[in-house]
Amino acid sequence: MLVAKNKVMSAPAIETENLTKEYPHGFLNLKKRTSLEGLNMQVETGEVFGFIGPNGAGKSTTIKLLMRLIFPTAGSARILGKPISDIEMHRDIGYLPEQPYFYDYLTAAELLDYFARIHDLSAADRKERVQRMLKKVGLETAGKIQLRKYSKGMLQRVGMAQAILHDPKIVILDEPMSGLDPVGRREVRDIILELKHEGKTVMFSTHILSDAEMLCDRVGVIVGGKLRGVGAPEQLVDVKTQGMEILFELAGQSVAPVLAKATRSGDRYRLQVPEAELYGAIEQLRAAGARILSVAPVRATLEELFMNLVEADRAQAAAIEVSGK
């Protein structure tokens, strides 16, 4: 009995098994395009999980499958240890759709009240929560305006509010920062961190890597419908091999050999060298009379990893196309 209970408690917050989605396309829908291929992924309870990939990678497809807005060609998924078909389990999920759009004849307050009714909250509870959520997403003064007058960024905020309105255990956000200005992005980041502190599980998709690096305990990289790697952001990228970057100023000409490798803009130069050659380069610069502005390790960014994966995917797709003909 106790064992069984423990097992349920340790189940991942979100778990997919061989989740696959094919869309028919082409003449008479005879061809198939695989948008998601055998996804096996786990999001642990209490973590912030970033789902990153370029446009068309399959992020929204995965999320829509989890929300049962579309149905898988193969595979299955569980949330909180329950099959996603369990409708009661959906009480514990908050979902922000990609580029959300809501009934434009309602005001933000009315929309949130409508969703609160769907969640069967009491009248007093609804009123209090709606106001609290509007405040949280910075719409307290716009709550009585019809949504047809809302900008894209404001709709995104309403979307965020309805996702967390009912105090869900798991929050799944599809591109929560898109369409927001820097202030709005910052606010969304704060909300995500707040959710994390409250012990919620957050999974969000993005193609903006700095957002993921800043917020996530772990990320999953998806390209071309396939999961290419999962891990902590700093685990996924290798810090050591990247060398050092020297920024310096140098007026006039010099014949120091290292200058050939530097990139110049005005009197300023940027030079990247392997760590072993750092002191040699600095000696040369001293001899040439350069003024060193900074020396910093070059950290491989998620972006580079990402670009490499995308390149590899393109090359592979091209190869398949060639061999197919």
Next chain:
Amino acid sequence: MKRVGVVALNTFREAVRDRVLYNLLFFALVMMAASIIAGQISIGIEQTVIVTLGLSAISLIGLLIAVFIGVGLVSKEMDKRTLYALLAKPVRRWEFLLGKFGGLVLTLAVNTAAMGIGLFLALMYVKSTPEQGDATILVAVYFIWLKLALVVALALLFSCFTTPLLAILFTAGIYIVGLYVQELRNLPMQVMSPGMTAFTKYLSYLMPNFENFNIMSMAAHARPVPGSLIAQNTLYAAVYCSIVLTAAVLVFSRRNLK
């Protein structure tokens, strides 16, 4: 089940805010014109003119709302993606569908009832000596509403698996065939091949029979409606709507949103 009501009330609110009920003003104009015309022609046929014009207007306005809004109930939400956030909540797809249906049928009830009462009052105003059979127009209005509910169910079903334009065409097509079901059954079967005969017969029973819902001439002549017809039409509409809605739910529950 409670969620069906929440969705239905929101659908009603949408119709009101989209000014669907403004058509009542148009209907008021029609009724005023009808009264003026009736006043100018000879005595004795005011009742026929007013009742025929009034009921036709109620039916036509209702049909336009039922078909056009009915087809848009779900397809517009899929198109604008307004149902994404909703369907991720603890809402079953059949609850959503039934709520949308209920909301529009409620809208039509309010709309049709308002027009029906208006028509009744206009009739009372024009007639010098009211009779008991005048209440028949209220029954006629009720039958129109039953018919409209059926049309909404059909529009909803078609919109679940085809484009809005085709759904409008299909619904209108079925409505027109449904008006002539009796004629279809009375076709001279001898001149057709046995296969055609069987096909026409089955088709005539598969199609909704809208003819039974039309009691315009009874209303025009203030003849009382037998209670059995009221019961029969109510039951027919309820059963037919249930079957069509079940089919719609089966289609929609498997449907991938965009």
